[in-house]
Structures are given as structure tokens and as C-alpha cells.
Amino acid sequence: MAFENWSAFWAMGGYALYVWASYAITALALGLTLLQPLRRRKALFAELQRQRRRSAGEAMATVPTSTEKYEQR
Amino acid sequence: MSAGLMHAFVAVLRRDLLLALRRRGDSLNPLLFFVLAVTLFPLGIGPEPQRLAEVAPGVLWVAALLATLLSLDSLFRADHEDGALEQLMLMPQPLSVLVLAKILAHWLVSGLPLLLMSPLLGVVLHLPEASFGALFLGLALGTPVLSLVGAIGAALTVGLRRGGMLLSLLVLPLYVPVLIFGAGAVAQAGMGLSYAGQLAMLGALLALSLSLAPLACAAALRVTEN
Amino acid sequence: MWSFFYKLASPKWFYELAGKLLPWFAIGAAMSFALGGIWGLAFSPPDYQQGDSVRIMYIHVPAAILSLSVYTFMAITAIIGLVWKIKLAHMVSANAAPIGAAFTAIALATGSLWGRPMWGTWWEWDARLTSELILLFLYFGVMALRNAIDERTTADKAAGLLAVVGVVNVPIIHYSVEWWNTLHQGSSITSLARIAKPAIHADMLWPLLLMILAFKLFFVTVLLMRTRNEVLDRERRSAWVGELLETRDGV
Numbered sequence: 001m002a003f004e005n006w007s008a009f010w011a012m013g014g015y016a017l018y019v020w021a022s023y024a025i026t027a028l029a030l031g032l033t034l035l036q037p038l039r040r041r042k043a044l045f046a047e048l049q050r051q052r053r054r055s056a057g058e059a060m061a062t063v064p065t066s067t068e069k070y071e072q073r
Numbered sequence: 074m075s076a077g078l079m080h081a082f083v084a085v086l087r088r089d090l091l092l093a094l095r096r097r098g099d100s101l102n103p104l105l106f107f108v109l110a111v112t113l114f115p116l117g118i119g120p121e122p123q124r125l126a127e128v129a130p131g132v133l134w135v136a137a138l139l140a141t142l143l144s145l146d147s148l149f150r151a152d153h154e155d156g157a158l159e160q161l162m163l164m165p166q167p168l169s170v171l172v173l174a175k176i177l178a179h180w181l182v183s184g185l186p187l188l189l190m191s192p193l194l195g196v197v198l199h200l201p202e203a204s205f206g207a208l209f210l211g212l213a214l215g216t217p218v219l220s221l222v223g224a225i226g227a228a229l230t231v232g233l234r235r236g237g238m239l240l241s242l243l244v245l246p247l248y249v250p251v252l253i254f255g256a257g258a259v260a261q262a263g264m265g266l267s268y269a270g271q272l273a274m275l276g277a278l279l280a281l282s283l284s285l286a287p288l289a290c291a292a293a294l295r296v297t298e299n
Numbered sequence: 300m301w302s303f304f305y306k307l308a309s310p311k312w313f314y315e316l317a318g319k320l321l322p323w324f325a326i327g328a329a330m331s332f333a334l335g336g337i338w339g340l341a342f343s344p345p346d347y348q349q350g351d352s353v354r355i356m357y358i359h360v361p362a363a364i365l366s367l368s369v370y371t372f373m374a375i376t377a378i379i380g381l382v383w384k385i386k387l388a389h390m391v392s393a394n395a396a397p398i399g400a401a402f403t404a405i406a407l408a409t410g411s412l413w414g415r416p417m418w419g420t421w422w423e424w425d426a427r428l429t430s431e432l433i434l435l436f437l438y439f440g441v442m443a444l445r446n447a448i449d450e451r452t453t454a455d456k457a458a459g460l461l462a463v464v465g466v467v468n469v470p471i472i473h474y475s476v477e478w479w480n481t482l483h484q485g486s487s488i489t490s491l492a493r494i495a496k497p498a499i500h501a502d503m504l505w506p507l508l509l510m511i512l513a514f515k516l517f518f519v520t521v522l523l524m525r526t527r528n529e530v531l532d533r534e535r536r537s538a539w540v541g542e543l544l545e546t547r548d549g550v
Binding site: 001003014015018021022023026029037038045 | 343
């Protein structure tokens with residue numbers, strides 16, 4: 001360990017602002033980068049399921065064998 | 074270059090020059106912008122000769138860069154709208170050579186006037202006498218690079234609405250080396266140092282862009298124009 | 300080799316393989332971030348000149364290295380897409396761009412924060428920072444061009460071409476900025492590039508390498524996630540996506 005105690009660790013030898021701000025900004029940027037595809041995936045699946053149900057519903061109304069029809073398409 | 078290719082090259086060049094001559098007003102706009110932009114600087118930072126001389130290399134080069142950027146939009150737009158670009162792509166000759174003719178015409182219309190006007194603007198900005206050679210030679214080597222590299226951006230944005238803003242975002246970062254070596258040469262010369270190195274770099278950039286930019290430009294046109 | 304190549308280029312196959320690999324990359328990234336971060340922040344020695352501010356290096360340097368290599372990666376995948384007309388390569392290329400831009404932004408922000416105690420200003424026209432700034436604009440250009448074109452195939456090819464043009468220019472820009480920097484800067488200011496490679500102590504090298512690994516694994520993880528989304532989006536009308544939705548629906 002390069003520091004004597006916890007308060008020395010948080011103080012970063014007087015560079016606390018710069019060091020912790022750097023790590024915080026990095027964590028934030030990487031977090032957002034990671035979050036974006038996760039949310040997109042959720043939204044995309046919801047959208048695709050909705051779309052599927054709608055088209056399945058339409059198929060049901062015209063032709064009874066809905067799943068079979070779906071797979072053919 | 075075979076005779077047919079040469080012929081086509083000259084034909085495209087002549088056509089573009091004739092069109093530019095017919096739209097004289099539009100063709101002179103970049104030059105007007107160049108002069109106007111340079112004139113604004115003394116008004117903005119004060120008329121002290123010392124200070125003007127200090128910023129003159131950068132101001133002249135940045136103004137030349139922006140003037141070229143403004144002129145790029147017209148490089149393919151009119152041809153795209155009236156279908157001439159499609160005709161060009163259907164010609165049996167390699168598209169890159171024909172595109173090079175268009176770029177050369179563009180430089181003759183927009184780059185060359187800037188080059189010829191630059192000494193006058195150098196005088197206005199109290200550029201040291203020793204710097205004029207570097208300014209002129211630098212612009213002579215640099216403005217064709219600006220036209221060549223800019224043409225790639227123009228080809229990529231040709232069919233787009235709001236293409237202008239996007240074009241500057243695409244092209245300006247690529248202009249950085251030209252700006253650095255061009256303005257650097259003028260500054261070096263002002264300090265009485267040799268600027269051969271910077272000119273050599275500009276020459277290398279010209280050679281590189283001359284050989285690669287027409288190919289990239291032709292590829293870009295094939296992508297955006299279909 | 301070639302059959303593997305084309306199999307990989309099949310969206311369905313990619314989607315499944317990427318899904319299987321994803322957790323491993325994610326775990327690897329999380330572990331190396333944790334290990335490298337703790338090592339760098341708490342256990343590596345302070346620099347004899349810069350004290351503890353040197354700990355910013357463990358994120359600044361990996362972000363700067365990755366910002367460049369992601370751009371190269373983006374251009375290479377674009378070339379693969381353009382030459383062999385592989386759509387998947389374009390999708391990968393497209394989704395590398397935002398991650399690379401994020402790394403570039405991190406390198407800029409941490410560089411500025413690192414420079415503040417050293418230079419006394421938040422922004423110095425340091426060679427590395429200036430190059431990173433221009434690189435950020437190059438990323439934005441590729442992303443903006445892709446967004447501006449509605450037709451997907453055209454957008455793929457145009458943005459790919461721009462990435463290739465950019466990657467030819469990156470070394471030229473880098474070199475010119477370096478030259479410009481030595482011309483205009485007195486020796487009183489130490490550049491980030493110089494302080495980042497002192498005769499580096501092993502206790503600093505290991506956490507640094509770990510963090511570089513962490514950034515790489517993070518890149519792969521997010522890239523796979525993003526590309527999977529895009530594959531799903533573009534292939535929404537295909538039979539395999541229909542089957543996938545069916546099984547996920549739980550019906």
C-alpha cells in the first residue's frame with residue numbers, strides 16, 4: 001500500500017481533486033457507454049415483440065394457423 | 074495517358090471552366106470571402122502593425138482554408154442536380170481521372186485567385202518582406218491539396234440536405250497538416266529561418282493527395298450517386 | 300479459413316457466438332478494471348516528481364492508446380466491408396465509432412485534469428491533447444455522416460470510406476501536430492507524452508498494462524453488445540429473429 005491510512009488515500013498527496021475527478025469522469029463516461037446498448041436492447045426487444053404480436057394478430061384474423069404462417073415468412 | 078483519356082480530361086476541364094465563367098458572380102465568391110475575412114482581423118484585434126504581422130501567417134492561411142471550404146459545396150452540387158454527374162460516371166474513361174479534371178478546374182477557379190490575391194493581403198497585414206516567398210509558394214503547394222482533400226468530402230455529402238455544415242466537420246480536421254505546415258513556413262520565413270522543410274512537407278502532401286484523393290473521390294461518388 | 304470468415308459474416312451465427320462470448324469479456328473487463336484500478340490507485344508508488352497525480356496515467360494512457368487503435372480498427376473493418384461487401388463488417392465498424400469517441404473524450408478530459416497541476420492551466424496545446432482533439436472531430440465526422448444518410452447501405456459505404464480516408468490522415472496529423480508543438484513550445488513545459496513514459500517502474504507498468512487490458516476488454520464487450528443490437532434491428536424481418544422472439548416470449 002502506497003498510503004499510510006485512508007485519509008491519506010483520499011487526499012492523494014494533495015492531488016485529490018484531479019485524481020478523483022479523472023476517475024469519476026472516466027467511470028461516468030464508461031458507464032454511459034455501457035448503459036446505452038443495454039437500454040437499446042430492452043427497447044428493441046419490446047418493439048420487435050410488439051411488432052410480432054401485431055403481425056401474428058393480423059395473420060390470426062385471416063388465416064387460423066398463425067405460428068406456421070409466421071415461420072414461413 | 075492515352076489520347077482518348079487525355080481528350081476526355083480536357084473536355085471535362087474545359088466544360089467546368091466555361092460553366093464557371095458563365096457564373097462569374099458565384100465563382101468569385103470564395104475570393105471575396107477571403108479578402109473580407111482577412112479585412113475583419115485588423116478590425117477585431119487592432120491596427121498595430123507589430124501585432125498584425127505576428128498573426129498574419131495564421132490569419133491568411135485560416136482564411137484561405139475557410140474560403141476553399143465554402144467553395145467546395147459547388148464542386149459537385151450543380152452536376153448532381155442536373156444529372157451531369159451521372160453522365161460522367163457512365164463515361165468509359167476511369168472516373169478518377171475525370172474527377173481530377175473537375176478538381177483542377179475547381180482549383181483554377183477558386184484556389185488560384187486566392188493565391189494571386191495573397192501577396193496583397195500580406196501587405197495589408199504588414200507581413201514581413203521575407204515571408205512573402207514562403208506565403209506564395211506555400212499557398213501554391215497547399216491550396217491544390219485543399220481542393221483535392223475537400224473534393225472527397227464534397228463527394229461524400231453530395232446528395233445531402235444540410236450538407237454544408239457536415240462538409241466542414243468532415244473536411245476541416247483533414248486540413249490540419251496543410252494549415253500547420255503552410256502557416257509554419259510563413260512564420261519560419263518571418264524569423265529569417267529556412268522554410269524548405271515545410272515546403273517539402275507540403276509538396277509531399279500534394280503528391281500524396283494527388284495520387285489518392287481522385288481515387289477516393291471517385292469511390293465516394295459511386296457510393297453516394299446511385 | 301474462408302468458410303470461417305463467411306460463417307462469421309452470417310448475422311445469425313455472429314449473434315449467437317457473440318452472445319456466448321459476451322459474458323466472458325464482460326467478466327474479464329470488470330476484473331481487470333477492479334484489479335488495475337485498485338493497484339493503480341492504492342498500491343503503485345507515487346512519482347518522485349508528480350507525486351500522486353501520476354495515478355491519472357492509469358486511465359489517461361489506456362484511453363489515449365485505445366482511442367487511436369479503435370479508429371484503426373474501425374477503418375480496417377470498414378475496408379473489409381467495402382472490399383468483400385460484408386454487411387456485418389460495416390455494422391461492427393459503425394458501432395466501434397461511438398466507443399472510440401468516448402475513449403477519446405476520456406483521454407482529453409483526464410489529460411486536461413492531469414495537466415492542471417503540472418502546467419497551471421486546464422488546457423495546454425500539448426501535442427497529445429491537440430491530436431486527441433482532432434481525433435475526436437474525426438470520430439464525430441464519421442458518426443455524423445452515417446447519421447445524415449438515410450439509406451443504410453449508402454450510409455455504411457460512405458462512412459466506411461471516410462474512416463479509411465481518416466486513417467490515412469491520422470499519422471500525418473499526428474506528425475504535423477508534433478512538429479508544430481516543438482516549434483511553438485518552450486522546453487519549460489513537459490508534454491504529456493514525455494511524462495507518461497519515464498523510465499517506468501515495474502510497479503507502475505503492471506497496473507498500467509492491466510488497465511490497458513481492461514479498456515480493450517471493455518471495448519470488445521460494448522462492441523459486441525452494440526453490434527448484436529444492430530444485427531437484430533437490421534434482421535428483424537428474418538426467420539431466425541422471429542424464432543428468437545418466440546422463444547424469448549415464454550409462450
